[in-house]
Amino acid sequence: MRSFNLISSLILSAVTASILVVTSAQASGEVNVYSARKEALIKPLLDQFSNTTGIKVNLITGKADALLKRLQVEGSATPADLFITVDAGRLHRAKEAGVLKPVFLPLLEKTIPKELRDNAGYWYGLTLRARPIIYAKDRVKPAELSTYEALAGAQWDGRLCLRSSQSVYNQSLVAATIDALGAKATQSWIEGMVKNLVKAPSGGDTDQLKAVSAGVCDVTITNTYYLARLINSSKKADQSVAAKLAVFWPNQSGSGVLGRGAHFNVSGAGFTKYGKNPKQAQALLEYLASESAQVWYADINNEYPVLKGVEISSALKSFGDYKMDPIDLEILGQNNRQAVQLMDRAGWK
Amino acid sequence: MFKTHGLSVFAVVIAAFLSLPIIVIVSYLVQADGVLWRHLYETVLSDYLINSLLLLFGVGTGVLLLGVPTAWLTSMCSFPGRRWLSWALLLPLAMPAYIIAYTYTGLLDFAGPVQTWVRDLTGLSYGEYWFFEIRSLGGAIVMMSLVLYPYVYLMARAAFLEQSVSSIEVGCSLGYSRWRAMWSLALPMARPAIIAGLSLALMETLADYGTVQYFGVSTFTTGIFRTFYGYGDTAAAAQLAASLLAFVILLVMLERYSRRRAQYHSAAESRARADLIPLRGSKVGIAIVICLVPLMFGFIVPATQLLLLAVFEAKPLGWDFVGLAWNSFSLAFLAAIVAVTLAIILSYAKRSKPIKPVRTAIAMAGFGYALPGTIIAIGVLIPLAWMDHGLIALFESAGWDSPGLLLSGSLVALLFAYTVRFLAVALGSVQSGLEKIKPSLDHAGRSMGHSPLAILRKIHVPLMRSSILTAVLIVFVDVLKELPATLILRPFNFNTMAVRVYELASDERLADAAPAAIMIVLVGLIPVLMLHASIARRRPR
Numbered sequence: 094m095r096s097f098n099l100i101s102s103l104i105l106s107a108v109t110a111s112i113l114v115v116t117s118a119q120a121s122g123e124v125n126v127y128s129a130r131k132e133a134l135i136k137p138l139l140d141q142f143s144n145t146t147g148i149k150v151n152l153i154t155g156k157a158d159a160l161l162k163r164l165q166v167e168g169s170a171t172p173a174d175l176f177i178t179v180d181a182g183r184l185h186r187a188k189e190a191g192v193l194k195p196v197f198l199p200l201l202e203k204t205i206p207k208e209l210r211d212n213a214g215y216w217y218g219l220t221l222r223a224r225p226i227i228y229a230k231d232r233v234k235p236a237e238l239s240t241y242e243a244l245a246g247a248q249w250d251g252r253l254c255l256r257s258s259q260s261v262y263n264q265s266l267v268a269a270t271i272d273a274l275g276a277k278a279t280q281s282w283i284e285g286m287v288k289n290l291v292k293a294p295s296g297g298d299t300d301q302l303k304a305v306s307a308g309v310c311d312v313t314i315t316n317t318y319y320l321a322r323l324i325n326s327s328k329k330a331d332q333s334v335a336a337k338l339a340v341f342w343p344n345q346s347g348s349g350v351l352g353r354g355a356h357f358n359v360s361g362a363g364f365t366k367y368g369k370n371p372k373q374a375q376a377l378l379e380y381l382a383s384e385s386a387q388v389w390y391a392d393i394n395n396e397y398p399v400l401k402g403v404e405i406s407s408a409l410k411s412f413g414d415y416k417m418d419p420i421d422l423e424i425l426g427q428n429n430r431q432a433v434q435l436m437d438r439a440g441w442k
Numbered sequence: 443m444f445k446t447h448g449l450s451v452f453a454v455v456i457a458a459f460l461s462l463p464i465i466v467i468v469s470y471l472v473q474a475d476g477v478l479w480r481h482l483y484e485t486v487l488s489d490y491l492i493n494s495l496l497l498l499f500g501v502g503t504g505v506l507l508l509g510v511p512t513a514w515l516t517s518m519c520s521f522p523g524r525r526w527l528s529w530a531l532l533l534p535l536a537m538p539a540y541i542i543a544y545t546y547t548g549l550l551d552f553a554g555p556v557q558t559w560v561r562d563l564t565g566l567s568y569g570e571y572w573f574f575e576i577r578s579l580g581g582a583i584v585m586m587s588l589v590l591y592p593y594v595y596l597m598a599r600a601a602f603l604e605q606s607v608s609s610i611e612v613g614c615s616l617g618y619s620r621w622r623a624m625w626s627l628a629l630p631m632a633r634p635a636i637i638a639g640l641s642l643a644l645m646e647t648l649a650d651y652g653t654v655q656y657f658g659v660s661t662f663t664t665g666i667f668r669t670f671y672g673y674g675d676t677a678a679a680a681q682l683a684a685s686l687l688a689f690v691i692l693l694v695m696l697e698r699y700s701r702r703r704a705q706y707h708s709a710a711e712s713r714a715r716a717d718l719i720p721l722r723g724s725k726v727g728i729a730i731v732i733c734l735v736p737l738m739f740g741f742i743v744p745a746t747q748l749l750l751l752a753v754f755e756a757k758p759l760g761w762d763f764v765g766l767a768w769n770s771f772s773l774a775f776l777a778a779i780v781a782v783t784l785a786i787i788l789s790y791a792k793r794s795k796p797i798k799p800v801r802t803a804i805a806m807a808g809f810g811y812a813l814p815g816t817i818i819a820i821g822v823l824i825p826l827a828w829m830d831h832g833l834i835a836l837f838e839s840a841g842w843d844s845p846g847l848l849l850s851g852s853l854v855a856l857l858f859a860y861t862v863r864f865l866a867v868a869l870g871s872v873q874s875g876l877e878k879i880k881p882s883l884d885h886a887g888r889s890m891g892h893s894p895l896a897i898l899r900k901i902h903v904p905l906m907r908s909s910i911l912t913a914v915l916i917v918f919v920d921v922l923k924e925l926p927a928t929l930i931l932r933p934f935n936f937n938t939m940a941v942r943v944y945e946l947a948s949d950e951r952l953a954d955a956a957p958a959a960i961m962i963v964l965v966g967l968i969p970v971l972m973l974h975a976s977i978a979r980r981r982p983r
Contacts, residue, residue: 125934131945151934158671159930162820166827170834170847186674257658259668295577295658299950303553308568433672437485442660
């Protein structure tokens with residue numbers, strides 16, 4: 094047991110030391126970030142930022158709502174300066190929860206289109222994520238497809254795959270549809286799609302793509318960067334999955350809400366109300382919206398840039414141009430709760 | 443006498459402190475939102491309940507079928523391969539449930555190699571042949587049974603090993619056959635341990651989110667998260683969690699009632715053992731197959747799959763893995779020591795003076811295991827942040843700089859959360875070890891003038907060494923695999939292997955997650971092997 098004690102005291106002191114290191118990370122020349130964007134998809138940019146500016150970035154990643162809860166509970170003592178999420182609804186939720194503060198950034202007001210940021214400056218969109226229809230090339234003709242709404246039609250009976258309604262991407266899609274069609278029509282749309290499902294929803298977006306490719310179903314709705322990732326994969330199996338699939342941009346033509354455009358969402362960031370390093374936070378946010386960072390997002394994760402004129406990856410180019418639903422992204426947040434209720438009622442698992 | 447009293451008070455205080463997060467969660471019940479509850483009741487609640495019950499029933503059956511026979515065979519019978527099987531059967535413990543779910547899905551899904559091969563071979567296309575749907579309730583039951591049976595195996599095996607041989611021998615001398623002695627003596631005597639293992643497996647099942655969510659099975663726990671994330675409603679999520687807790691308390695009470703006053707002591711001083719039951723002929727084969735099945739499907743197949751992914755498809759490991767491994771290891775080790783030490787103190791206080799306040803407080807503190815880690819984390823965050831704000835106010839009134847979030851923003855919060863979440867694991871093992879020690883030993887110690895703590899140190903701890911080590915091992919491995927609480931409570935720039943696996947896997951980069959997953963398994967193997975060595979040493983042969 095003696096050696097056991099020795100080991101445990103060694104570990105104890107090492108852990109104590111790391112606690113000290115961790116708490117000391119709040120001096121000046123730093124910025125503290127709570128990010129719902131995964132480490133692998135933001136750390137390289139943060140490192141780049143630190144290299145060019147000398148400002149150290151401290152990072153905690155996690156799920157948006159959990160980080161939001163942490164911000165709320167920490168209140169005025171929070172060390173966080175920036176809150177980054179991958180969904181506009183969560184940014185809105187954070188604004189409503191009173192943990193963000195409005196900041197006017199002339200540079201970003203100029204470069205980021207109005208609909209991709211909060212009017213009062215509570216948050217700024219950083220990348221765009223489109224969620225169109227994906228179909229199997231060999232079994233579906235593009236002419237058969239038209240709108241999201243049409244996926245509830247009888248011709249798609251037993252041909253549709255959808256990810257779980259647990260996914261925030263689907264919740265936002267429904268939230269946007271509520272805005273376009275109203276709650277009642279949205280619910281019958283969901284009911285129609287649920288009836289058309291070939292199997293109960295499971296897995297992520299990539300799993301839906303694989304299901305369509307393997308012939309389990311013919312159409313699905315996913316974010317485009319998952320398909321782009323398969324296209325760019327070094328694995329043969331991934332490439333052959335992608336080769337059987339194509340993107341269809343729904344709701345492009347037609348009058349009124351039918352032609353509102355394809356659903357999209359943003360990842361974005363807002364300043365925390367009690368952040369202690371506003372200057373550094375501003376520098377970081379401006380960096381994330383700069384051209385070099387935007388190019389990185391487009392290259393590495395195949396997300397659409399929020400800046401106009403930034404080069405996009407060849408995979409994204411192959412999907413073609415599309416018209417976006419010009420909805421005010423705040424609405425995604427406002428309608429989220431109702432969206433989940435409708436999905437519960439319609440039996441979208 | 444005063445000292446015993448002091449111990450009781452101490453135990454109640456510790457247990458109350460550890461119950462803080464649970465109290466926080468339950469206190470949300472006062473702000474119930476009738477509209478949301480009615481909506482849940484009308485739409486999804488019955489689905490959640492039915493699925494959770496089916497899951498519990500399935501996993502319960504699964505872990506008993508896999509855990510008890512293997513424990514019996516490896517501790518009581520002799521057959522070739524028994525020695526290495528006895529420790530190899532622990533290996534699935536190191537495999538997080540969501541990881542085994544990912545790997546089997548990769549193998550057995552419609553797009554996976556097995557079904558693709560079937561299609562190529564037969565020329566059929568999807569839907570024209572029957573194949574086990576891995577993403578289903580049944581799939582979740584199989585996955586969880588495969589990685590959770592070691593709880594039952596470990597506890598049952600420790601019980602079988604600690605059973606005094608004399609009782610079985612007496613049974614045999616009274617004319618029982620060895621198998622009869624097993625059914626009528628050994629198994630009933632091991633019942634507290636088996637139940638302890640079973641309830642750990644079931645509580646873990648209830649708290650699981652990763653597996654059921656991936657398989658698209660709506661359980662009570664996915665409901666909690668849907669309420670938290672989808673509705674953005676912490677209060678309602680906490681209320682659902684509190685209902686889950688009520689259900690667990692009910693189960694535990696039922697089990698207690700069914701055992702009532704039965705006492706399970708054995709003559710712990712008899713260390714000698716009868717010879718193992720030698721198996722011959724076809725029985726050897728059957729025994730080996732029974733032991734190989736859980737090992738094969740719970741460890742070898744998924745670990746091989748991970749290894750292949752890690753070697754051929756993942757990005758190579760960077761040096762930051764050393765840091766990740768160290769963070770995971772040190773945190774798990776520390777948490778295991780803290781949790782088991784507290785469990786020993788608490789169980790001993792209960793044994794020396796089983797008065798109601800002590801028993802209630804301890805029972806309360808143990809229920810953290812049934813709650814999902816995220817919910818525990820919120821329960822930890824709220825009181826710690828409150829204390830932090832108090833501290834900050836104190837510092838500032840003294841004219842000093844604010845110390846920042848000393849408790850809620852540091853590893854203290856994580857250790858606290860782990861202890862709350864996994865205390866039950868430590869308690870289960872330690873208590874079943876203690877229960878087997880005759881009270882007469884305590885009386886003897888006391889009559890010789892030893893203090894309760896001296897008795898604990900000199901008599902009990904050495905006698906239940908393997909139970910204590912078992913507790914340390916399980917808490918260690920559990921913390922190593924723990925994800926949700928770590929994710930919410932960790933300090934800045936602090937990553938663990940489980941966090942790395944989650945981030946890559948949830949970003950649908952399974953192959954890239956494989957190296958970290960293997961690291962978890964490897965680090966988890968260290969205590970498994972240590973434990974095995976220790977148990978083997980206990981028994982001279």
